[in-house]
Amino acid sequence: xxxxxxxxxxxxxxxxxxxxxxxxxxxxxxxxxxxxxxxxxxxxxxxxxxxxxxxxxxxxxxxxxxxxxxxxxxxxxxxxxxxxxxxxxxxxxxxxxxxxxxxxxxxxxx
Amino acid sequence: xxxxxxxxxxxxxxxxxxxxxxxxxxxxxxxxxxxxxxxxxxxxxxxxxxxxxxxxxxxxxxxxxxxxxxxxxxxxxxxxxxxxxxxxxxxxxxxxxxxxxxxxxxxxxxxxxxxxxxxxxxxxxxxxxxxx
Numbered sequence: 001x002x003x004x005x006x007x008x009x010x011x012x013x014x015x016x017x018x019x020x021x022x023x024x025x026x027x028x029x030x031x032x033x034x035x036x037x038x039x040x041x042x043x044x045x046x047x048x049x050x051x052x053x054x055x056x057x058x059x060x061x062x063x064x065x066x067x068x069x070x071x072x073x074x075x076x077x078x079x080x081x082x083x084x085x086x087x088x089x090x091x092x093x094x095x096x097x098x099x100x101x102x103x104x105x106x107x108x109x110x
Numbered sequence: 111x112x113x114x115x116x117x118x119x120x121x122x123x124x125x126x127x128x129x130x131x132x133x134x135x136x137x138x139x140x141x142x143x144x145x146x147x148x149x150x151x152x153x154x155x156x157x158x159x160x161x162x163x164x165x166x167x168x169x170x171x172x173x174x175x176x177x178x179x180x181x182x183x184x185x186x187x188x189x190x191x192x193x194x195x196x197x198x199x200x201x202x203x204x205x206x207x208x209x210x211x212x213x214x215x216x217x218x219x220x221x222x223x224x225x226x227x228x229x230x231x232x233x234x235x236x237x238x239x240x241x242x
Contacts, residue, residue: 027140027141028137028138028140028141029140029141029144029145032141046166046167046168047141047145047166047167047168048138048167048168048169048170048172048173049168049173051134051137051138051141051173051176051177052173052176052177052180055176055177055180055181056180059116059180059183059185061116070140070144072147074140074143075136075140076137076140077133077136077137077140
């Protein structure tokens with residue numbers, strides 16, 4: 001990938017949030033950090049856009065939240081994956097792999 | 111989120127809109143503070159760190175409003191509720207039909223009830239098929 005950071009495709013943010021939370025509970029800021037970390041700092045996310053995504057996922061029952069104390073003793077809202085969210089992540093990963101492989105096949109066609 | 115929790119949350123959100131807005135704001139402020147702290151640790155001045163954190167966050171009020179709107183949103187899919195309603199109506203119509211069958215058959219009243227029940231059941235069936 002080029003030096004310019006890639007913008008996110010529509011619908012990818014939800015999958016990345018689920019993936020970040022599959023590794024353990026996090027607050028919103030931590031989720032952004034983890035996405036940057038697992039993508040090798042290649043994906044560019046406007047930090048504020050994470051939150052409507054988090055609220056939507058919580059509404060769908062894929063994640064749940066509770067207030068707790070953060071690593072620097074501040075009150076923070078932590079999110080964790082639910083069982084339904086774990087199942088959804090598997091579905092999203094399979095869909096993504098299928099889409100990516102179909103796109104690659106199309107691009108390599110002569 | 112379970113259906114019960116979603117319903118409780120939905121009612122709570124409408125009963126205490128200010129509380130929800132404050133909660134969302136606290137969460138977003140925490141994010142900006144964390145980013146500011148990280149920027150300072152990376153060598154920025156506190157003012158530059160704060161400014162950069164706010165810029166990388168985006169439009170704070172827009173994000174806050176979006177989150178509050180999602181919180182206030184109806185927690186269930188309306189098409190499921192509509193379908194549930196049709197099922198309830200179909201059950202009532204079925205009950206009415208059963209009662210009507212037990213009425214004396216020569217009564218015009220029983221015939222009328224049976225026709226109404228058949229019409230409602232048929233309508234529910236057709237709507238149910240269309241939704242699938």
